Amino acid sequence: MTALTFYTNPQSRGRIARWMLEESGAAYDTVVLDYATSLKADAYRAINPMMKVPAIVHGETVVTEGAAICAYLAETFPDAGLAPTAAERGDYYRWLFFAAGPLEAAVVNRAMKVETEPQMQRMAGYGTFDLVTGVFDAAVSRRPYIAGDRFTAADVYVGSAAMWYTQFGLLPKTEGLAAYIDRLTAREAFRRAAAIDDALLAEAAAKG
Numbered sequence: 001m002t003a004l005t006f007y008t009n010p011q012s013r014g015r016i017a018r019w020m021l022e023e024s025g026a027a028y029d030t031v032v033l034d035y036a037t038s039l040k041a042d043a044y045r046a047i048n049p050m051m052k053v054p055a056i057v058h059g060e061t062v063v064t065e066g067a068a069i070c071a072y073l074a075e076t077f078p079d080a081g082l083a084p085t086a087a088e089r090g091d092y093y094r095w096l097f098f099a100a101g102p103l104e105a106a107v108v109n110r111a112m113k114v115e116t117e118p119q120m121q122r123m124a125g126y127g128t129f130d131l132v133t134g135v136f137d138a139a140v141s142r143r144p145y146i147a148g149d150r151f152t153a154a155d156v157y158v159g160s161a162a163m164w165y166t167q168f169g170l171l172p173k174t175e176g177l178a179a180y181i182d183r184l185t186a187r188e189a190f191r192r193a194a195a196i197d198d199a200l201l202a203e204a205a206a207k208g
Contacts, residue, residue, distance in 0.1 A: 002059040004028040007044065009035065009053050010197035010204070016066040016160040017054035018197055022189040023156060024077040028056075032200060067100040067157050074153035084154070088147040095139055095146045096154040099161045102126035103136050107170050133171055136162075141176025144183060151187070159184040 008014030
């Protein structure tokens with residue numbers, strides 16, 4: 001079996017990859033990095049020059065970026081049934097990259113109080129905050145899961161975005177978003193992943 005190593009910090013987007021790893025059933029080792037030291041060390045910079053987590057190393061393959069990790073693991077561990085069927089593929093990739101692209105850009109800009117002038121909205125790629133978040137809400141509200149009637153790897157990334165943004169008040173928690181989040185947080189793998197990362201946080205806090 002090819003070794004898989006997961007680099008993370010429990011207070012980061014690494015929680016997305018942890019959830020996906022638990023959903024995939026893959027065996028993996030975890031390396032927890034510290035923002036002030038090991039994340040910036042040469043050993044990790046050789047894996048991810050951006051000095052960000054998450055990252056996975058699977059044999060000779062390095063994958064960074066949460067959406068890419070989700071897609072990679074779904075394809076690499078097909079027995080978990082998290083990759084899209086032919087009928088699901090369009091929506092799977094559409095909303096996976098929508099969440100990683102225009103949605104994140106719009107939410108981050110709003111959090112940083114960056115407003116796009118009307119003449120710059122086309123350049124921004126997401127138009128306006130209200131437009132992109134309205135489209136997102138409609139997408140998660142129309143069916144049980146983002147690509148159809150069953151859970152896929154796209155829901156790990158899209159669902160994580162929905163959870164984080166609503167938790168921090170960056171996205172209105174509409175009825176549709178709330179129902180979608182409830183379906184995802186009820187999953188055994190989600191709860192298992194959250195428990196692992198919460199335990200790591202508690203351990204770090206105890207050490208001071």
